[in-house]
Amino acid sequence: DGGITQSPKYLFRKEGQNVTLSCEQNLNHDAMYWYRQDPGQGLRLIYYSQIVNDFQKGDIAEGYSVSREKKESFPLTVTSAQKNPTAFYLCASSPQGLNTEAFFGQGTRLTVV
Amino acid sequence: KQEVTQIPAALSVPEGENLVLNCSFTDSAIYNLQWFRQDPGKGLTSLLLIQSSQREQTSGRLNASLDKSSGRSTLYIAASQPGDSATYLCAVNVIKAAGNKLTFGGGTRVLVKP
Numbered sequence: 001d002g003g004i005t006q007s008p009k010y011l012f013r014k015e016g017q018n019v020t021l022s023c024e025q026n027l028n029h030d031a032m033y034w035y036r037q038d039p040g041q042g043l044r045l046i047y048y049s050q051i052v053n054d055f056q057k058g059d060i061a062e063g064y065s066v067s068r069e070k071k072e073s074f075p076l077t078v079t080s081a082q083k084n085p086t087a088f089y090l091c092a093s094s095p096q097g098l099n100t101e102a103f104f105g106q107g108t109r110l111t112v113v
Numbered sequence: 114k115q116e117v118t119q120i121p122a123a124l125s126v127p128e129g130e131n132l133v134l135n136c137s138f139t140d141s142a143i144y145n146l147q148w149f150r151q152d153p154g155k156g157l158t159s160l161l162l163i164q165s166s167q168r169e170q171t172s173g174r175l176n177a178s179l180d181k182s183s184g185r186s187t188l189y190i191a192a193s194q195p196g197d198s199a200t201y202l203c204a205v206n207v208i209k210a211a212g213n214k215l216t217f218g219g220g221t222r223v224l225v226k227p
Contacts, residue, residue: 004156041219042202042219042220045215058214102215107156
């Protein structure tokens with residue numbers, strides 16, 4: 001089946017640790033995105049990539065890093081510099097160009113313990 | 114800066130009633146607007162995408178309208194069912210961006226009572 005796979009579904013991080021969230025898609029989409037969702041709020045853009053080996057900061061990039069070495073994969077690292085990392089993280093992809101639908105993964109819930 | 118607002122934040126209706134969900138945005142320079150559904154603890158499912166040149170888009174019991182000049186979109190769900198209970202999010206794709214740099218509203222949480 002075609003789609004976007006995020007793993008793990010739940011992740012626990014200790015203070016001061018870096019953790020990496022996985023996002024893989026087999027939709028042959030050029031563009032990929034990471035959003036963060038806090039309880040009762042909409043989604044906010046962290047990073048996005050429109051092509052392999054290129055990515056751009058979104059609205060809340062501080063404390064996060066990404067890489068885009070393969071078209072299918074766009075991992076997100078939550079670093080120790082992110083002061084409030086507990087949230088629901090959603091990965092999305094879309095074909096390149098305008099007026100194209102975005103498709104989302106099932107999310108990873110990160111909790112700091 | 115584009116801001117997207119969804120009112121009300123929560124809505125409860127009896128089964129069979131039509132649902133009307135509102136979305137407003139501050140900057141009319143958008144490429145498109147998408148409506149999503151989100152079940153608790155899950156990702157987003159795309160419902161409808163309306164291009165900036167369109168006035169409405171329909172899929173089954175769902176109909177979404179777009180009025181760019183007034184910065185509004187409305188999602189209508191006809192003959193609601195308990196399975197329609199979820200949070201509905203709207204998002205706009207701003208004209209200065211490429212791809213899908215979406216700006217989201219806070220969502221409307223819908224409960225359809227049997």
